[in-house]
Amino acid sequence: MALFEPMDVGDRFARSAWPAHVTLASNFLVAESVEQVVEAVHDARVVDRPLAFRIGRLAQFGPQRTVPVRLVDSPHVEDAHQDLAHHLGRLRGFEADEPSHWREGYRAHLTLRPSIAAFEGEIRTASHVAVARLDGETAEIVACIEIGPMDRPEIVCLCGSARFVEEMRAANRALTFAGVIVLAPGEAGELISHEQKTLLDALHLRKIDLADRILVVNPGGYIGESTRTEVAYAHAAGKPVSFTEPV
Structure with a gap:
């Protein structure tokens, strides 16, 4: 308690x-x-x-x-x-x-x-x-x-579908101004190859490794297949996971 x-x-x-x-x-x-x-x-x-x-x-x-x-x-x-x-x-x-x-x-x-x-x-x-x-x-x-203070700002990794770019940016901004270090998904900005997507997915798992906790940006409760994989990875690593909307 x-x-x-x-x-x-x-x-x-x-x-x-x-x-x-x-x-x-x-x-x-x-x-x-x-x-x-x-x-x-x-x-x-x-x-x-x-x-x-x-x-x-x-x-x-x-x-x-x-x-x-x-x-x-x-x-x-x-x-x-x-x-x-x-x-x-x-x-x-x-x-x-x-x-x-x-x-x-x-x-x-x-x-x-x-x-x-x-x-x-x-x-x-x-x-x-x-x-x-x-x-x-x-x-x-x-x-x-x-309870002791952290010797550095908290690190939060954002996860979520690429369709929620604006919502992800809003979450990034809010957390940043709250004094949090934010690790966000890489933005391709265009169609990418299968090899490039594999690279981005692997990089994001490394970001989860670095984070203290995970925040899933899921407007409407939506969670895609890639995000489910990231959530499962975070849970297996013992990282706390929270969501912007109920699931």
Whole structure:
């Protein structure tokens, strides 16, 4: 979970009284030590980049839809979850308590309580990532790691159909002015040979290798065959993938 204030290892609290946090990964079981779980968190690079997000609309979670939350709008938090899902999922004995809350079913949120208030449009930045062990109705902090700034700008690789050149340029511009290094598909500007297309496709896979995450530009939800190949390649490499429109 992403915290706004640090906590000490060993801190215990009732599961009905969680501190203010954004859930990065839902409950899970593993047959590994706490140290190996923490190593997986570091491998996911969750604490190597700022976790800033925008508080969104109200929603109701829980089996009976009785738990008030604020949804969180942030590609950074979404990417953090996907990275954690990849690395935690490789631990021995990993089993998600609620698989539907992971990967495609993940919805970043801040749980509201009488002592926790948040307002739509508010921008918050997490300071720490914590791991908690659950024991019945009690939670115990077993690790609390400070989030450090990246030593370089984030690198994002754009993927998408060549038919969306203007949308790709708009995404490139928006990310660039947000301080992101953007790796975009090469623009041929004309009909190209099969050999040239093969070269461009291979170069783009190398761009994916260099990127911290992938953003698929998919107006109308469209994803072509080449883009599907790139998304599969990114997933296999453990790169977080997000889309400009739902798929």
